[in-house]
Amino acid sequence: MTRRSEESSLPALPEEFSFIRRHFLALAGEGALGLTDDAAVFRPRPDRELVVAADAMVEGVHFLPTDPPDTIGRKLLRTNLSDMAAMDARPFGWLLTLSCPRNDGRHDDAWFAAFTAGLKQDQALFDVSLLGGDTTSTTGPLVLSLTILGDVSPGKALRRNGAQAGDGLWVTGTIGDGALGLKALLGELPDPTGWLTERYHLPRPRLGLELGNIAHAAMDVSDGLVQDTAHLARESGLGVRLDVDTVPLSDAARAVVTNDGLRELCLTGGDDYELLLAVPEEQSVQLQARCSARGVPVTRIGRFEPAGMGLKAVRRDGTSFPLSRSGWSHMGTDENFI
Structure with a gap:
């Protein structure tokens, strides 16, 4: 049997891999290995420290079901880029974990084409590229989790614990x-x-x-x-x-x-x-x-x-401004520092 006939007898490409190739392969950068392997391989820049952050967005909690899919992708990337900015780091790559509702009739190929088009636009704007990730289905809402990678000069990452009285x-x-x-x-x-x-x-x-x-x-x-x-x-x-x-x-x-x-x-x-x-x-x-x-x-x-x-x-006159809450809680608990 010839090699060509052997290849033609292989099972069809699983839908997950076909989905990845259709929508995410165009976003893959150097080190992603064409999104065909279990992990990315890249060489960190010499004399730099690696900075890693991750954030998740859940439909109905962090974005509306009616939000345009291209802006959902861009917001997901940008919120993680903001973590890089806070640490004075230079971002270069990212990983995506996608948990999509099973057969919900909304998150179809057209939806993901718009979602990845938004990501492609911001990849070019911020000079970053996709390195890999994971896809799965869920019986719950759409869940998007992004891990951002960047680097910073050794010892120069800005942190939260360095403020001094009088600053x-x-x-x-x-x-x-x-x-x-x-x-x-x-x-x-x-x-x-x-x-x-x-x-x-x-x-x-x-x-x-x-x-x-x-x-x-x-x-x-x-x-x-x-x-x-x-x-x-x-x-x-x-x-x-x-x-x-x-x-x-x-x-x-x-x-x-x-x-x-x-x-x-x-x-x-x-x-x-x-x-x-x-x-x-x-x-x-x-x-x-x-x-x-x-x-x-x-x-x-x-x-x-x-x-x-x-x-x-x-306030400007020195009186207290009344606050009934302090902000958003990821765990459903109240902050108590005021």
Whole structure:
């Protein structure tokens, strides 16, 4: 029997592998081995430390079933890229684990073609590539889990535990657009320009700022500004004062934030994916210059204080701003640092 006839007698390609080739092979980069093996193989850059992070998104929890599939893919990648930005790392590759509802009639080839088209667009924008992953089916909702890989100069990764008393609390961009955008998508707020819903669908990871020699500590704002500020202070063994009236809002947010309830939503709603930074006073000018050079707005919104203070959210006149919650909880529990 000839080799050709032997090959023709092989079983048909399993649907899982066919699915991967149809939708994900075009995303595979160097080291992915054509997505045909059990793992990727790549050589880390010399004199760099590897940085790895992972995040999951669940349909109905982290995105709406009606969200466009291309923006779901892009948001998944961008939220992980934001973790790289928070550690001042350079991303280069990613892994995807996909658990898709079995025969639900919605997540068909057309849906995944749009999903991967969005990923391809952002791969080119952020210079990263797919290295591998896993696919499976589920009786529950669509679950997407992405692992991002990057590198950083040895000892230069920004962490959450380095803030010092007296450091300024700074944040990039604007706060509250994502949470307000979700309200707009649910029909609970107007969004005539589409700015708020666009910010909900597509976060802007603040990569490439190179703040390792400027900031003492950093993290990205994903679970709400108040809660993540408390995380930064807690990990550094400090208290923190948050000056509520200085928190930057976009023009679209200002147009709809007409009461303290909506302002609290901006402070606690999450989905901002901006950088929260602890910066010593002597580095504040350099911070602003570095961010300005990259076209990224940055605003001082408070100050780290000695331990024992907790978090105080105050207005411009010094009175406390009432907070009924601190932010999003992944485990369904309440934070208690305020």
